[in-house]
Amino acid sequence: MTATAADTLLEVRDLTKHFTLHGDIYSRLAGEKAQTLKAVDGIDFHIRRGETLGLVGESGCGKSTTARLVTRLIEPTSGAVRLKGEDLLAFSAERLKRARKEVQLVFQDPYSSLNPRKTIMQILSRPMEIHGLARSWTEKRERVLDLLTRVGLGVEHIDRYPHEFSGGQRQRIAIARALSVDPELVIGDEPVSALDVSIQAQILNLFRDLQEEFGLTYLFIAHDLSVIRHISDRVAVMYVGKIVETAPAGALFGKPLHPYTKALLAAVPEADPAKPPPRLTLKGEVSTPIDPPPGCRLCRRCPNETKICSEVEPPLVDVGGGRQVACHNL
Numbered sequence: 001m002t003a004t005a006a007d008t009l010l011e012v013r014d015l016t017k018h019f020t021l022h023g024d025i026y027s028r029l030a031g032e033k034a035q036t037l038k039a040v041d042g043i044d045f046h047i048r049r050g051e052t053l054g055l056v057g058e059s060g061c062g063k064s065t066t067a068r069l070v071t072r073l074i075e076p077t078s079g080a081v082r083l084k085g086e087d088l089l090a091f092s093a094e095r096l097k098r099a100r101k102e103v104q105l106v107f108q109d110p111y112s113s114l115n116p117r118k119t120i121m122q123i124l125s126r127p128m129e130i131h132g133l134a135r136s137w138t139e140k141r142e143r144v145l146d147l148l149t150r151v152g153l154g155v156e157h158i159d160r161y162p163h164e165f166s167g168g169q170r171q172r173i174a175i176a177r178a179l180s181v182d183p184e185l186v187i188g189d190e191p192v193s194a195l196d197v198s199i200q201a202q203i204l205n206l207f208r209d210l211q212e213e214f215g216l217t218y219l220f221i222a223h224d225l226s227v228i229r230h231i232s233d234r235v236a237v238m239y240v241g242k243i244v245e246t247a248p249a250g251a252l253f254g255k256p257l258h259p260y261t262k263a264l265l266a267a268v269p270e271a272d273p274a275k276p277p278p279r280l281t282l283k284g285e286v287s288t289p290i291d292p293p294p295g296c297r298l299c300r301r302c303p304n305e306t307k308i309c310s311e312v313e314p315p316l317v318d319v320g321g322g323r324q325v326a327c328h329n330l
């Protein structure tokens with residue numbers, strides 16, 4: 001389904017990031033052949049205002065690279081990224097600075113993402129200073145106190161340092177820092193993966209409450225399907241640099257269509273031992289993104305494989321109901 005320009009906040013078209021391995025002069029002198037690692041290889045997706053798109057896939061499939069590309073922390077090899085209908089890759093320095101306010105990232109590890117030498121007041125007020133959002137010290141302090149309350153921390157925490165907090169509390173601080181500049185899109189790159197399961201649910205609920213309160217849009221990255229299920233309106237499934245299926249969350253979890261999505265869902269341990277065992281498993285190891293052969297990336301692992309799969313890359317096509325799937329043999 002194509003979203004209209006007005007309700008689309010982020011749109012990605014044929015986005016590609018290839019890394020060259022062993023391409024430097026020393027590797028060549030050592031006789032090593034240059035290789036292309038196709039971290040992100042022609043992906044398309046969009047996120048509508050106010051929704052949460054969950055991006056799920058195994059380690060190394062290109063999720064973080066996608067997050068870095070859409071925030072322009074790294075430059076793509078090719079493709080287009082449109083933020084609020086504007087070409088992100090053509091932004092001037094001034095427009096890019098505004099984009100850095102509009103789009104905020106929350107990372108996995110709250111231990112390394114907060115400067116240990118700064119107090120919470122300093123950590124949360126710095127982005128406001130950079131973007132000129134609060135003039136006086138009193139105004140900044142008021143905003144910081146308000147943020148702390150909104151993320152479930154106490155006003156007494158304002159002059160403490162990151163090491164005085166638990167992992168879950170630190171992630172609340174990281175979320176407060178993202179919110180400190182009134183963003184529109186928040187990208188969470190595995191923001192709950194480093195936390196205990198009991199704390200994960202609290203932080204996920206916080207994300208949902210804040211989304212409602214501030215009308216936020218989320219790109220939520222995780223490898224854990226239960227996390228994705230809890231938080232997403234729509235889901236995009238990634239496999240070795242490609243998006244293989246996108247669908248509304250209910251439809252995807254109710255009836256996965258792509259063989260890889262089916263295998264991912266089947267691999268989730270069933271809480272009820274009376275339920276039947278996994279319906280589908282894949283043979284072999286995760287395919288490599290380094291100089292991948294032509295055809296479907298799931299080739300040689302897929303139970304539905306036919307001749308065309310090793311020859312032609314399946315495009316992501318509309319299958320109705322707001323779903324898209326990249327498979328020759330549905």
Ligand SMILES: Nc1ncnc2c1ncn2[C@@H]1O[C@H](COP(=O)(O)OP(=O)(O)OP(=O)(O)O)[C@@H](O)[C@H]1O
Pocket residue numbers: 019037038039057058059060061062063064065066223289
């Ligand atoms: N700067 C880089 N140079 C070379 N290869 C890179 C670089 N950054 C990422 N890659 C490779 O690109 C692929 C995708 O990496 P990415 O970090 O996007 O995966 P991911 O899906 O976020 O994985 P994880 O779940 O482990 O965080 C991996 O094979 C990775 O080794």
Ligand SMILES: [Mg+2]
Pocket residue numbers: 063064065189
């Ligand atoms: Mg990652």
